[in-house]
Amino acid sequence: MTSLWLDAHDPSRIPVSDLPVGLSYDVAVAGGGLTGLATAVAVARSGKRVILLEARTVGAVATGNTTAKLTVLQGTRLSTIRRRHSLEVAGTYLAANRDAQDWVLELCARHAVPVQRRAAYSYATTAPGAQSLRSELETARALGLDARWEDTTELPFPITGAVALEDQAQFDPMEVLGALAAELHSLGGIIVEGARLTGANRRGPLTLTTTAGEVRTDRLVLATGSPVLDRGGQPLRMVPHRSYALAYRVPAAGWVPRGMHVSVDGPVRSLRSAPQGDEELLLVGGNDHVTGRTESPRAQLADLHDWALELAPGAERTHSWAAQDYEPAGELPLIGALPGSEGTILAATGYAKWGMTNAVVAALAIAGSLDDRAPGWFATLNAASGGLGSLAQEATMGAQVGKELLKGWTGAELHALPEQAPPEGQGVVGRAQGRPVAVSTVEGRTCAVSGVCPHLGGVLRWNDAERSWDCPLHGSRFAPDGTLLEGPAVTGLGPVQP
Numbered sequence: 001m002t003s004l005w006l007d008a009h010d011p012s013r014i015p016v017s018d019l020p021v022g023l024s025y026d027v028a029v030a031g032g033g034l035t036g037l038a039t040a041v042a043v044a045r046s047g048k049r050v051i052l053l054e055a056r057t058v059g060a061v062a063t064g065n066t067t068a069k070l071t072v073l074q075g076t077r078l079s080t081i082r083r084r085h086s087l088e089v090a091g092t093y094l095a096a097n098r099d100a101q102d103w104v105l106e107l108c109a110r111h112a113v114p115v116q117r118r119a120a121y122s123y124a125t126t127a128p129g130a131q132s133l134r135s136e137l138e139t140a141r142a143l144g145l146d147a148r149w150e151d152t153t154e155l156p157f158p159i160t161g162a163v164a165l166e167d168q169a170q171f172d173p174m175e176v177l178g179a180l181a182a183e184l185h186s187l188g189g190i191i192v193e194g195a196r197l198t199g200a201n202r203r204g205p206l207t208l209t210t211t212a213g214e215v216r217t218d219r220l221v222l223a224t225g226s227p228v229l230d231r232g233g234q235p236l237r238m239v240p241h242r243s244y245a246l247a248y249r250v251p252a253a254g255w256v257p258r259g260m261h262v263s264v265d266g267p268v269r270s271l272r273s274a275p276q277g278d279e280e281l282l283l284v285g286g287n288d289h290v291t292g293r294t295e296s297p298r299a300q301l302a303d304l305h306d307w308a309l310e311l312a313p314g315a316e317r318t319h320s321w322a323a324q325d326y327e328p329a330g331e332l333p334l335i336g337a338l339p340g341s342e343g344t345i346l347a348a349t350g351y352a353k354w355g356m357t358n359a360v361v362a363a364l365a366i367a368g369s370l371d372d373r374a375p376g377w378f379a380t381l382n383a384a385s386g387g388l389g390s391l392a393q394e395a396t397m398g399a400q401v402g403k404e405l406l407k408g409w410t411g412a413e414l415h416a417l418p419e420q421a422p423p424e425g426q427g428v429v430g431r432a433q434g435r436p437v438a439v440s441t442v443e444g445r446t447c448a449v450s451g452v453c454p455h456l457g458g459v460l461r462w463n464d465a466e467r468s469w470d471c472p473l474h475g476s477r478f479a480p481d482g483t484l485l486e487g488p489a490v491t492g493l494g495p496v497q498p
């Protein structure tokens, strides 16, 4: 499953280097998504020596698989934050997101990245959904946004109402990463791909261990999605949510939206267009679920495809892909120094699928803090979110994770591994030699690997859509041969003789 953006991306546009030997840096950034590249550029603009270490390739995880709507109208985010915190905090979140949106648009203009200016819509299909939208509209207006109510929109199905905001934007996220990488390179920054951060001492100057060698740096920024190296804190305060995106070529008179739409009722649906040559493709996203906790991801993908064909009969699917983002317990992004690191290790995460702005919020906050010039909104945002300083764990999240942990181990202990290899495209976890073992068959190759997540011991589940092993606890994911794909783990799954 490859996204529209990664499929069209030319990897030679990213100026990568081998890891230089013997150099030290002011700031090392782990992670080559939007958070990592925007942070590296913002830091390098102030004259610091920066190295960016990416475990896989730039954009390989969430950013290259997003739907890339750059909007400050984000479903019912503002009213949710207002309810949870206050109007002032919602206003601060909006101010930060507006600054980030301006920063991205300015970057795109400077680097000639194509951007389509579009209206954003949050829409409802139920009466309670419309009620939530009324509350969103009221909050948006109270904060000075020029949002409006619509009874009907261009959507080709009945709705119970929508909130609209003009002049938002959409783009190809790999084009944005390409522009950031070019700017970082021109500022003397270094990008190393295939360099997974595996460890760091907790106090500066830091020595980092990576799969490409050691790196010395004064500061480290974890821009790794769920922060790696943080074994007890942030992964426990967030829930990893995975969802699908599909791109379609529609028949001549077929329907493609002009605006960018997101539903506020479940199951969440996201719609936009994507220019490709002379054509406008239809992009459909949705069927969000907690990573590793759905019975059949394949069935979810098929369900989304069926829904898309109802909108655009006869449409031809060109791409399908999936990605995950992290929902923070307190609804606000988590940005700041890791506990116990004396300010030398910073991290940013928890964007709740609104990272096109919030990744840049994090970049501006982190780069500003390093120069004691943090943006005005950061102190309020940080105080309200608890930053990364608090190890407080949301009771409900902890309880759910505990339940999943128990369920996984009990299930694996009860079932011995079947003697037959699983059929093509399937995987199974069972007991072998007293421990959970994960066996799968993909493209004719049967692999047996440890069935236990190396992060904090979750028992893995088979993802039949993406053919991966997914952890139901904090969202680490692994290829059938055990290679680490994403999440807070830093090692893969070892091979096992079943």
Ligand SMILES: Cc1cc2nc3c(=O)[nH]c(=O)nc-3n(C[C@H](O)[C@H](O)[C@H](O)COP(=O)(O)OP(=O)(O)OC[C@H]3O[C@@H](n4cnc5c(N)ncnc54)[C@H](O)[C@@H]3O)c2cc1C
Pocket (backbone or CB within 6 Å): 030, 031, 032, 033, 034, 035, 036, 053, 054, 055, 056, 057, 058, 059, 060, 061, 062, 063, 064, 065, 066, 067, 068, 069, 070, 071, 195, 196, 197, 198, 223, 224, 225, 228, 241, 242, 243, 244, 245, 285, 322, 323, 324, 325, 349, 351, 352, 353, 354, 355, 356, 357, 358, 359, 486, 487, 490
């Ligand atoms: C389906 C979907 C649709 C979305 N649509 C939108 C949208 O329309 N608008 C919007 O605003 N937001 C959207 N989002 C959210 C947005 O895409 C993400 O919040 C954002 O891309 C996160 O960027 P990131 O850089 O933090 O993470 P990532 O892009 O995941 O980057 C993290 C990088 O860190 C690397 N890494 C991990 N571990 C290590 C390590 N140990 N050492 C070195 N590198 C490491 C990974 O390989 C990865 O490349 C969507 C998210 C999803 C899942």
Ligand code: FES
Pocket (backbone or CB within 6 Å): 235, 453, 454, 455, 456, 457, 458, 471, 472, 473, 474, 475, 476, 487, 488, 489
């Ligand atoms: S991701 Fe934490 S235990 Fe697997």
